[in-house]
Amino acid sequence: MKKHLLNVLFLILFGILVYSIIEMPTMQTVDAPSYNEVTEYYIENAVNETGSVNFISAILADYRGFDTLGETIVLFTSVIAVASVLRTVKKKEEEEA
């Protein structure tokens, strides 16, 4: 009984989300709301100001290089977090022995 109720609930949720997708403004064309002046500035001036032919690398490393620095700090923090949880096994065994 509970499983059938859960399936019906998920189908209703799927219907609501698909309806909200149909009501979105015109997407996947040049008239989309996300294709604005920022994108045109990046496409026009990336080669002159950074010298790289790849627009995504120019945005990632030059225009928004600070976000990439924060991302490398997140990678570093994740290694430290996992090491702090999983590396204490050896210390306990050395203390017992």
Add this chain to the structure above:
Amino acid sequence: MEDRIVKSITRMVIPFIQLYGVFIILHGHITPGGGFSGGTLIGTSLILYTLVFGLPTAKKKFSHRMSQIAESGGIIVYVGIGLVGLFISGQFLTNINAGFPLGEPGELLSGGMIPLLMIAIGIKVASTMVSLFHLLIEGDLDADHPGIR
């Protein structure tokens, strides 16, 4: 693993995977790719080495000390390149105001500081992947039935 075919083919294939990863890192400003995907390729090749040849052999090649140097070195090189821009022109992490040579667009030696940043990111991501895998596998060695030997 004890299989002889798997060990021979892995020994032949791993240099090519690493060469492809280095190619994707260095051409980050010309073709799609960049530091993150190239670093993942190099890290995956070292994980393949660990899976086939066992954990003690792999820990001799990529010890805890080397992982410390690679992780810290990646961030220090990144911040160092940013500080070069700060000292020369007063802005952190600039490309054209700090005097990095731009060159011709489309060549390998172009883009100022972008290939240097990609190399730092690539080393850091490869070291992260291998360190995380070794940390997750390590606990299996002390049990009664070892996992990967």
Add this chain to the structure above:
Amino acid sequence: MQIIQVFVDNINFIGAVALFLIGLRTVVTKKNLIKRIMGLNIMGTSIFLFLVAIGNVTGGVPPILSGEEGVTYINPIPSVLILTGIVVVVSITVYSLSLTVKIYEMYGTINQDELTNLIREDDLHD
């Protein structure tokens, strides 16, 4: 027929929503801890698909400068934003898996029902 045309035009977004609901159902319904962590990962991946589909332009070329004139490039900004997202999802998955390893060492099981009973007994003894 217009309904089918609308469905085919927005197929990327509908696929992203379907993946999100598959991941959500996995987190809610399953009892194994590792399957629920994989459900979280699937939900994160569906959001990346949604973001990249926003930047798509029908009939556009990849955003590498080509020498021809009059080509429309796809929007490069969402592709940059998902790189940070991928790193965050990887961090969350790895940390959750390491906590699962510690839970297995301490309690001997990774089934949610047995874990609830064992933790309740632990609380009663303390």
